Amino acid sequence: MNSQSVKEVFDSVLDPMAGTATAPILALGIGVVLFLVCDIVDRWKAARGLVFVGSIAASFVFQLRILGLERVPGAVLGGSLIANENTALWGMIFLFATLLAYLYARGYYTEDKPFQPEHDALMLSAPAGMMLMAGAGDLIVFFVGLELLSIPLYALAAFRRRRIESVEAGLKYFLLGAFSSAIFVYGSALVFAATGTLSMAELVQADLSGRMGTAGISLIAASLFFKVSVFPFHLWVPDVYQGSPTPVTALMATGTKAAAFAFLLEVVPLFPSDGSWAVAGIALLTMALGNLGALVQQDFKRMLAYSGVAHAGTMLLVVAAGMAGGDGDSLRSAALYYMGAYLFTAMGAFGVLSLLEADGQSWCRLDSLRGLARSRPGLAAALALFMLSLGGIPATGGFLGKWFVFSALVRSDLIVVAVIGALLSVVALGYYLRVIVLLWMTPPEEGQAPPVTQRPLTAGLPTLACSLFVLAMGLLPGLFLAPLS
Numbered sequence: 001m002n003s004q005s006v007k008e009v010f011d012s013v014l015d016p017m018a019g020t021a022t023a024p025i026l027a028l029g030i031g032v033v034l035f036l037v038c039d040i041v042d043r044w045k046a047a048r049g050l051v052f053v054g055s056i057a058a059s060f061v062f063q064l065r066i067l068g069l070e071r072v073p074g075a076v077l078g079g080s081l082i083a084n085e086n087t088a089l090w091g092m093i094f095l096f097a098t099l100l101a102y103l104y105a106r107g108y109y110t111e112d113k114p115f116q117p118e119h120d121a122l123m124l125s126a127p128a129g130m131m132l133m134a135g136a137g138d139l140i141v142f143f144v145g146l147e148l149l150s151i152p153l154y155a156l157a158a159f160r161r162r163r164i165e166s167v168e169a170g171l172k173y174f175l176l177g178a179f180s181s182a183i184f185v186y187g188s189a190l191v192f193a194a195t196g197t198l199s200m201a202e203l204v205q206a207d208l209s210g211r212m213g214t215a216g217i218s219l220i221a222a223s224l225f226f227k228v229s230v231f232p233f234h235l236w237v238p239d240v241y242q243g244s245p246t247p248v249t250a251l252m253a254t255g256t257k258a259a260a261f262a263f264l265l266e267v268v269p270l271f272p273s274d275g276s277w278a279v280a281g282i283a284l285l286t287m288a289l290g291n292l293g294a295l296v297q298q299d300f301k302r303m304l305a306y307s308g309v310a311h312a313g314t315m316l317l318v319v320a321a322g323m324a325g326g327d328g329d330s331l332r333s334a335a336l337y338y339m340g341a342y343l344f345t346a347m348g349a350f351g352v353l354s355l356l357e358a359d360g361q362s363w364c365r366l367d368s369l370r371g372l373a374r375s376r377p378g379l380a381a382a383l384a385l386f387m388l389s390l391g392g393i394p395a396t397g398g399f400l401g402k403w404f405v406f407s408a409l410v411r412s413d414l415i416v417v418a419v420i421g422a423l424l425s426v427v428a429l430g431y432y433l434r435v436i437v438l439l440w441m442t443p444p445e446e447g448q449a450p451p452v453t454q455r456p457l458t459a460g461l462p463t464l465a466c467s468l469f470v471l472a473m474g475l476l477p478g479l480f481l482a483p484l485s
Helices: 003-014 016-040 042-068 085-105 113-134 139-157 164-195 200-205 211-228 236-243 246-266 273-295 300-323 328-357 377-390 397-411 415-427 429-440 457-475 478-484
Strands: 074-076 081-083
Touching: 016 042, 016 081, 016 113, 042 085, 042 113, 081 085, 085 113, 085 246, 085 328, 085 457, 113 139, 113 246, 139 164, 139 246, 164 200, 164 211, 164 236, 211 246, 211 300, 236 246, 236 300, 246 300, 246 328, 273 300, 273 415, 273 429, 300 328, 300 397, 300 415, 300 429, 328 377, 328 397, 328 457, 328 478, 377 397, 377 429, 377 457, 397 415, 397 457, 415 429, 457 478
Parallel strands: none
Antiparallel strands: 074 081
């Protein structure tokens, strides 16, 4: 490296826009360090919760600042990191997901409670990886973000070390995630061999039609499909979601999926346009398998896992629309709105389950929900609302999210795909309405004691917040569409 290139590196690091772009990630990194320091010093232990929430809040403020700038940073650090309105909005989704998962984890653990600080430190580092994935302008940066997200989640999935299903979930997630990472690295190597670059801006202009370039892009797509859990890389989801602690499962189902889709939408220009029907077929098959798998489940957590697979297929339809020539800005807006609605809906559903699960694993069974409205009408009402939103019933955020996705398909001349996708979404009502029937229209099992759910106030507040956001996104969409326009 000559002196001129060294000067360029220092100039890029010292650029004020680079500081603005990296501030949300740095806030989280500093927060992790402060959290660990507070855990070491006995008299500062009480400040750990304040440090966690303060780090999330500081990062959120920095994302708001990026949104409010007249000139956004754009590509910084030599084009390796991108910060703009889209990455800021995705970042807010990641921060909301992490904060809600953290609140639901308060009081969730019993035998593993002494290790709660380690749990929280790992959880706080996850959104930094998500932000790197969403803002990656280089395949290497994406890989760094991917590992920064994945490694904490491997440990969090196996956090309940005294339960064999949790250890099994962590091991499965680690082994399959390692294969996925290896596939991504191999695909990136092939792309570099074919084009001589890993920069996203340069790859868009490069010729990837050769055998090596096509193979590289295919491997990268396969790795991303694993992270978003679409066919045929979805089989790990039910076991990992069921075995992991429920607050961790909630973060996996929302934040991880959002981060992978944020980057997947950015690499759409690298995919061949004639492959749009193939991706649409994968998306529809994912929706079908997810919905059919959920219909036969007797475990509520596994049902939500298969439901998440089906929703991943719905999101993949946005990628198919982009490959078919859909407008990039409108597709990103549809993806952001859908993912925002899914965040609060799925997080709320898993959150209610975490409240019930504190009274025993038996509450994960669907039959245990029978007559819950008689003993816990507030929880039953919130859970019913989340089921309606997941099913796409009007007046909920889930309905408008699906509306925007199917509208994008129609504008991209994928009308047949939109019709089939809408029909498959109707199939999902079979198991969502089943939960509502159990909650409100079925008497409780004989001799079944109602759940106590004696949890801190911080565990009830996120459920209320999720419910309000789901209703607001369905009844007042203008509040959320304005930042997307």
